[in-house]
Amino acid sequence: MQPYHTLSRVLPFPDANQKAWWDKLGPMLLKAMQSQGYDTEAQYAQLGMVYKCVLPYLGEFPTVENDATRWKSFLCPYGIPIEPSLNISQGILRYAFEPIGPDVGTEKDPQNMNIIQDCLKGLTQHDDRIDTTLHAEFSSRLLLTEEESRQFATTGQFNFGPGQGMHGFAVDLKGSRPMFKGYFCAGIKSVVTGIPTGKLMLDAVREVDTEGRITQPLDKLEEYSANGIGKLMLCFMSVDMVNPHDARIKMYGLQQEVSREGIVDLWTLGGRVNTPTNQEGLELLLELWDLLQIPAGPRSVAISHCSVGQPPEYMLPTLVNWTLLPGHSDPMPQVYLVPFGLPDSHISDCLVTFFERRGWTDLARDYKKNLASYFPDIDFTQSRHVQEAISFSFRKGKPYLSIYMSLF
16 A cells, blocks of 8 residues: 555645545555556556546545535446446456536536546646547537537536436556547437437548548448347447557447347347357357346436445446457457446356356456455445446457446
């Protein structure tokens, strides 16, 4: 804990909210980095970036007392504006966050858009490797214009529930140098324009991809998304903030009818992808699905946030993303199994069993111990919210899993 304690003694905190966020995030992120073998330089560098570039944009620190009045982020069921995750296959910690502006929810900033450029400026000043070219292209197409923002604000109250927002960032903590990507949610733009979310994003990608480098996988995804089972809905996308020729574009969807058959449909694009690698990955994905025993059935997307301090009030849809890459005719799937609402002890047991079957001895031995160290105040025999989702992908003959975690 030395880097956290050292920085806590020397860094100034301009207000109580930022100090509270630091005391919540700092120990958790540090313990996660230490458990994954980050060296001391990387620990200081990454905590320093959180202090400088993230804490000022997290808004009110969530409490039971302010839960009804604070701005709720689209990122998490509890409306928390930052969501850590751990790529346990590669030992990489990451987090996504939605910058929260000082005037959020008022007439000055009804959709929480005013702070985006200020936060982005801070990130680019911190790391000059960030390339904002594609971020700017998609911002101009998927964020509201000033006129649309005014129009939207006068049409009535919009339910800014889980998954219903505008924009966020994700940070991969690779050693001492982070990697960044931007998220764009198309739901509000769809309401304003009357254009379905999927079409908004697909059209934006085609316009930006002027050389047609990802036309093949994009065409295949568009055809599938119009016919996928389980009430599939494309809802947001992400883009790497690197040189455009090296950037990955990912399209995200929600499958509202959760089932084993739906998982197969997402992974194979309704049978359109049937390569040996795809089938090998599918076998492992279904093994994980069978272990977790997530109840099948319909899930609503028209939901409100859960209340801080209270157990989950619902279960969530299956999430998926497809990576679109030049030179790949098929979109590359990553399916998120979402056991949010099931006992955390059950989820941990299932994951350990999966690790043991893969021969991941160290991971199977340490997973529960490490998870408990990240959240020392949580009773994992009672909690049902910490391990929100488990993402699964399969690349070059290997499964890759990430665990998405709720801080509250």
